[in-house]
Amino acid sequence: MVIPAQTLRHTFLRHNKKFPHVWCPGCGNGIIMAALLRAIYRLDVSKDDIVLASGIGCSGRMPTYLDFNTLHTTHGRALTFATGVKLARPSLNVVAIMGDGDATAIGGNHFIHAARRNLNLTAIIINNSIYGMTGGQYSPTTPFGARSTTSVYGHIEHDFSIAELAVTAGASFVARATVYHAELMDRLIEQAIRKRGFAVVEVISNCHVQYGRRNNLGGAVEMIRRFKEQAVHVDRAEKMSAEELRGKITIGVLTDRELPISTEEYKKVRERARAARGGKV
Amino acid sequence: MSEPEQTPGRQLLQGNEAVVHGALAAGCRFFAGYPITPASEIAEHLSVLLPAVDGTFIQMEDEIASIGAVIGASLAGVKAMTATSGPGFSLMQENLGFACVAEVPCVIVNVMRGGPSTGLPTSPAQGDVQMARWGTHGDHPIVVLAVSSVLDSFSITVKAFNISEKYRVPVILLSDEVVAHTREAVRLPGRDEVKVMDRIRPSMPPDWYRPYEGDNRGVPPMAAFGDGYRHHVTGLIHDEHGYPTQNRKEIEGFHERMAGKIRRGFADIQMTRGFHTRDAEVLVIAYGSVARSALRAVEEARRQGMRAGLLQLITLFPFPRATVTPLLKQCRAVLVPEMNMGQISREVQRVNQCDCRVVKHNRVDGEFITPMEITRVLLKL
Numbered sequence: 135m136v137i138p139a140q141t142l143r144h145t146f147l148r149h150n151k152k153f154p155h156v157w158c159p160g161c162g163n164g165i166i167m168a169a170l171l172r173a174i175y176r177l178d179v180s181k182d183d184i185v186l187a188s189g190i191g192c193s194g195r196m197p198t199y200l201d202f203n204t205l206h207t208t209h210g211r212a213l214t215f216a217t218g219v220k221l222a223r224p225s226l227n228v229v230a231i232m233g234d235g236d237a238t239a240i241g242g243n244h245f246i247h248a249a250r251r252n253l254n255l256t257a258i259i260i261n262n263s264i265y266g267m268t269g270g271q272y273s274p275t276t277p278f279g280a281r282s283t284t285s286v287y288g289h290i291e292h293d294f295s296i297a298e299l300a301v302t303a304g305a306s307f308v309a310r311a312t313v314y315h316a317e318l319m320d321r322l323i324e325q326a327i328r329k330r331g332f333a334v335v336e337v338i339s340n341c342h343v344q345y346g347r348r349n350n351l352g353g354a355v356e357m358i359r360r361f362k363e364q365a366v367h368v369d370r371a372e373k374m375s376a377e378e379l380r381g382k383i384t385i386g387v388l389t390d391r392e393l394p395i396s397t398e399e400y401k402k403v404r405e406r407a408r409a410a411r412g413g414k415v
Numbered sequence: 416m417s418e419p420e421q422t423p424g425r426q427l428l429q430g431n432e433a434v435v436h437g438a439l440a441a442g443c444r445f446f447a448g449y450p451i452t453p454a455s456e457i458a459e460h461l462s463v464l465l466p467a468v469d470g471t472f473i474q475m476e477d478e479i480a481s482i483g484a485v486i487g488a489s490l491a492g493v494k495a496m497t498a499t500s501g502p503g504f505s506l507m508q509e510n511l512g513f514a515c516v517a518e519v520p521c522v523i524v525n526v527m528r529g530g531p532s533t534g535l536p537t538s539p540a541q542g543d544v545q546m547a548r549w550g551t552h553g554d555h556p557i558v559v560l561a562v563s564s565v566l567d568s569f570s571i572t573v574k575a576f577n578i579s580e581k582y583r584v585p586v587i588l589l590s591d592e593v594v595a596h597t598r599e600a601v602r603l604p605g606r607d608e609v610k611v612m613d614r615i616r617p618s619m620p621p622d623w624y625r626p627y628e629g630d631n632r633g634v635p636p637m638a639a640f641g642d643g644y645r646h647h648v649t650g651l652i653h654d655e656h657g658y659p660t661q662n663r664k665e666i667e668g669f670h671e672r673m674a675g676k677i678r679r680g681f682a683d684i685q686m687t688r689g690f691h692t693r694d695a696e697v698l699v700i701a702y703g704s705v706a707r708s709a710l711r712a713v714e715e716a717r718r719q720g721m722r723a724g725l726l727q728l729i730t731l732f733p734f735p736r737a738t739v740t741p742l743l744k745q746c747r748a749v750l751v752p753e754m755n756m757g758q759i760s761r762e763v764q765r766v767n768q769c770d771c772r773v774v775k776h777n778r779v780d781g782e783f784i785t786p787m788e789i790t791r792v793l794l795k796l
Contacts, residue, residue, distance in 0.1 A: 148647075150656060151656075151658055152658065181645060182641060182642075182643045182645060183641060185491075185640050185641075187487075197647065198647060198649070198658060198659065201645055202645055203640040203641065203645050203646070204645075204646075204647045204648065205487075205490065205640075205647075205648045205649075206647070206648065206649035206650065206651065207483065207486075207513065207650065208483075208509055208510055208513050208650055211479065211480070211483045211510060214475065214479065214480040214481075214483025214484050214487070214510075215483045215484070215486055215487035215490075216487060217447075217473070217475075217480070217483070217484045217487060218445070218447065218483065218484035218485060218486060218487020218488035218489075218490075218491070218495070219487040219488065219490060219491045219640055220487075221445070221471045221473060221484070221487075221488060222444075222445055222471065222487065222488035222489075222491035222492065222493040222495070223491040223492065223493075223639070223640065223641050225641065226491070226640060226641050243476050243477065243480075244476065244479075244480055244483075247475075247476040247480070400466070400471065403466045404466040404467070404469060406466075407463065407464075407465075407466035407467040408466075408467050410467070411463075411464075411467045
């Protein structure tokens, strides 16, 4: 089903918000926002029942433009606020949008514990391998050897894989896409929001301004074309050797499993507490 | 939601337990926290009691996450609280600022222990007073209350929630290791004796709702996420719609309204208790557990012929100068005993416009200030 862009704009963008947005021309954030909106459009839930929480950075501005219950929190803490919202009002669909530094550096502790805790939340992590808003400093996903404004002589630390971290930490659903694979991305986001349990979608995105430029990767078009070339669908990746997968980006659903959801489990805790105390506090 | 039932009659409770009962009576239905001495009993008891009243308890991965979850729950329309001690309170400062700027009602209990750093985990202190006021960066409105007894721990906790809801401001409740762990026989007020206030919800149609437009008190009505009033909440300085602004007039208006709502509510927020102050020539100003030693000391000084009085501060910030200043004019000397290096005595100095002699008495050795100790200093004034 093709959803006209105008339908998305008229349905989901805030008309009383003073545009333009803060993102640079060619930024992957717009592609990701559109994919999110297509996913939500297909979910067919009331805008009143959606909470979009973000942290700090370029990704953090996304909720400002969208006509949901929106929450622009502090750096790295989106998932903690989202946890409070979800527990207090479990009927709401809560989605957290974060960047790579936001989710896995300053917010790394919250990220792994949110995955372990397995609340019914969705986390979308925009991974552009750099701190874009603050001027191009290295992040936990900046590759070894890359140049950034804080590693001008070459980066000496190793990056980690956000999606694999989420799998290890216990998330119910983990998927990865790139901004080239826009249609796959909206299907994955839709699946993630529908999933009962903690669901993570990592989106590999381009920051040609702060990252591409310093590493001779070209502009937005060149970077996105490279994602297309590097991407290997998970079905094919399973048949490839580690050597063959070097420098590739595995896309698709990496994990989809049924685990006890803590929002559901807490209902049982309430029943036990009521029974134990006989209505007395 | 079902209401908690009060057991009638007297019960033996410690301060931390009384905080729990006060919170439940005030309508608190969400707690997120992280274990820390000497505040852990608050979390333990709420983990037992909250689920029995359809509330929610969660132990988070740290104090940063705890206050984050508390703010999230409050935005979803549920009264929420966390409890910690010095090190955890330090970690909460960033998100505390968010609660101030986004005007999210919540109560943060800090059971003070000896600091700085890991300090003296099992010893009483009052070293977090100025941090409670100024710990988060930037100018911000905040309310700080101090409890001195088990009964206070109940009733002032209720007040903390009421002020927080009424003014949409985080309220810091300062307890200390002595109050928290002392057991006293108390009769807690019944449900009908407790006055509970809730945040004002918007009554206009959603299209007309401006989430950060103050009413005549400067306090905006607050919609919960999911109520149909879709709006934006941010830690950036924002306009009446909640959207980030760089407009000088809007920034100034924002700060004016934030400071103004507390200034206008000052008479309502400031709480003190006077003992023998009417004819006092020498005054003791004290708060928290030290106020109880001070009362004994004042009574002893009276027995020995000194016209001494005690002003117990319940509200520490905004500093209750409307009560303090006239008493400073009336008295020739004031003694401020504190379990810190002089964090409230500097406030007393600040509002002292006359010739009243301000004398400090400080302890930071992890020992409680005794009545005898205060009497000794008092009789020399």
